[in-house]
Amino acid sequence: MKLLRYGPEGQEKPGLLDGEGKIRDLSGHVADISDDALTPEGLAKLAAIDVASLPVVEGSPRLGACVGHVRKFIAIGLNYADHAAESGMPVPAEPVVFNKWTSCIVGPNDDVVIPEGSTKTDWEVELGIVIGKTARKVSEAEALDHVAGYCVINDVSEREWQLERGQTWDKGKGFDTFGPIGPWLVTSDEVADAGNLSMWLEVDGKRYQDGSTKTMIFGVAKLIAYCSRLMTLMPGDVITTGTPPGVGMGQNPQVFLKGGETIRLGIEGLGEQTQKVRRA
Known part of the structure; x- marks a missing residue:
């Protein structure tokens, strides 16, 4: 579904x-x-x-985030070796875990708003895992039984606040509108292998990211098992699993969003998002 x-x-x-x-x-x-x-x-x-x-919904209504009442929006950093390299950071030995505040969640086609004073707002196409069954200290073998489905996420990031304002990544990851989720949650029975999905992102028609979940360092089962040791995962919790190379910070010279751009991104079988970028 x-x-x-x-x-x-x-x-x-x-x-x-x-x-x-x-x-x-x-x-x-x-x-x-x-x-x-x-x-x-x-x-x-x-x-x-x-x-x-079921009644057909006429017209083209706005789509909200495909999951409601998200208690925890958990993010994984540097989960692609080539993205770690472009970020100038070592490949992690264990998953890098941080928070995106749930107040940043918006619909897949809602505007992305650059925070006041920001000069380093960036993009990241990511695979989202939606938890469907309470998970507490589960094994990797059990982990996928706890997945409701998967979705597209744009992990919008403000790099100055993430990396230059005290080294607390959460600061740069949870501004309002920094969590477009959707367009839909594809249930796990329709995703043959979440570890082998192509993914891409374009800004104003230029393709910056063109990768695959098969190059993740830590796969879906590993991430669920690992996070379930740190916290109890509950139905509706979302884990966004990291991004392939091609973010603005990794360009030479670096490219950041200024306002007025259109971002398009998608993951094989999970749909596409389109966001207009504007300044606060």
Whole structure:
């Protein structure tokens, strides 16, 4: 299934994308794409619905983040060796874990807003993991049983605040609008191998990132198992898994967002995002 949330900000309704690319309304069956709806039992109930019986949503409504009520937005840094190299940082021996504040989450096509005074706002296409089953100290062998699905994430980053203002990465990662998620959550049964998906990102039509999740240092199962040792993962928690090379910071000379650009990004089988960039 491709699950989504649509409607005005703060008033999103649950839906799914049918085989013809039409949005179908799920609000008669579930309150939101969150919490219990993401558990194995909740997803089984949604999968049993006759899609043809669901109302078609007319027009082209705004898409919200494909997951509601995200308790934790966990991010993994330097998870591609070639991205670590372009960042001038060593390949990590263990996953680098930091937070993106949940208040940064927006829809996949909402504007990205450059913070006041920023001169180093950057982009990062990433694979998102959506947790569907409580995970506490799980093994790698068990880890994938705890996944509801996957999605596209743009881990927007302000590099000065991330790297030059006290070495606390969280500072540069959680500004408002820095977490576009979606367009939809693709349930894990429809993703044959999350560790082998092509991914790309363009700014104003120029392709900067063109990679694959197969070059991740730490794969999906490893990341879930590792994070579940640090915290209890709960349904609706999101882990964004790192980015391949091609970020603005890695260009020579460096390229950062100034406002007025259009960002397009996508991951094989998981859909695409488009964001307009504007200054605060």
